[in-house]
Amino acid sequence: DGGITQSPKYLFRKEGQNVTLSCEQNLNHDAMYWYRQDPGQGLRLIYYSQIVNDFQKGDIAEGYSVSREKKESFPLTVTSAQKNPTAFYLCASTPTVATDTQYFGPGTRLTVL
Amino acid sequence: SQQGEEDPQALSIQEGENATMNCSYKTSINNLQWYRQNSGRGLVHLILIRSNEREKHSGRLRVTLDTSKKSSSLLITASRAADTASYFCATDAGPRQLTFGSGTQLTVLP
Numbered sequence: 001d002g003g004i005t006q007s008p009k010y011l012f013r014k015e016g017q018n019v020t021l022s023c024e025q026n027l028n029h030d031a032m033y034w035y036r037q038d039p040g041q042g043l044r045l046i047y048y049s050q051i052v053n054d055f056q057k058g059d060i061a062e063g064y065s066v067s068r069e070k071k072e073s074f075p076l077t078v079t080s081a082q083k084n085p086t087a088f089y090l091c092a093s094t095p096t097v098a099t100d101t102q103y104f105g106p107g108t109r110l111t112v113l
Numbered sequence: 114s115q116q117g118e119e120d121p122q123a124l125s126i127q128e129g130e131n132a133t134m135n136c137s138y139k140t141s142i143n144n145l146q147w148y149r150q151n152s153g154r155g156l157v158h159l160i161l162i163r164s165n166e167r168e169k170h171s172g173r174l175r176v177t178l179d180t181s182k183k184s185s186s187l188l189i190t191a192s193r194a195a196d197t198a199s200y201f202c203a204t205d206a207g208p209r210q211l212t213f214g215s216g217t218q219l220t221v222l223p
Binding site: 006042043044045048058088090092101102103104106109 | 117122144146148153154155156157158161201205210211212213214215216
């Protein structure tokens with residue numbers, strides 16, 4: 001899991017509520033990523049950020065929002081507009097935008113009650 | 114859509130045996146990576162092979178890449194119970210993005 005932390009490990013949310021997942025890295029990496037993983041599935045890219053104050057939508061950005069105000073932090077907000085938010089969320093980072101290998105955090109499991 | 118697809122979806126072997134899993138992809142790539150994920154954890158990078166390479170080794174891992182067939186294989190030799198995990202291939206789908214397959218669940222029985 002390296003120097004990337006995600007919190008909380010487990011999160012429960014009622015329908016209609018927004019919730020924010022934390023991702024922090026102390027690796028001095030420029031680029032950060034958010035993925036969603038459903039049971040038995042691979043990872044799907046939600047958002048990514050190449051540099052502070054800049055981010056781009058991935059394949060499944062609808063119902064999610066992010067910010068990148070600091071290099072070490074890339075929080076993900078799951079809004080009430082996300083129809084099926086129950087999933088495992090993974091944050092990753094790379095030293096530069098050109099680096100191929102991604103370093104992952106331990107993940108947050110979100111359950112909507 | 115997912116670029117890489119692993120095969121088989123699940124594999125169960127005895128400790129000491131070799132495990133082979135395959136990945137197929139659809140479009141041209143610059144490189145292909147393999148990651149491991151223990152249950153409920155993040156992914157860990159195992160190995161990267163570039164499009165101009167055909168084979169690469171790292172410890173008990175051997176990866177091959179056949180760009181003409183758009184496929185790759187990951188061989189784990191002399192498997193151990195600790196190798197039990199899901200294994201994913203990932204390809205560079207576009208600038209600064211990776212596309213992951215759905216994974217192979219490997220179970221190594223003691």
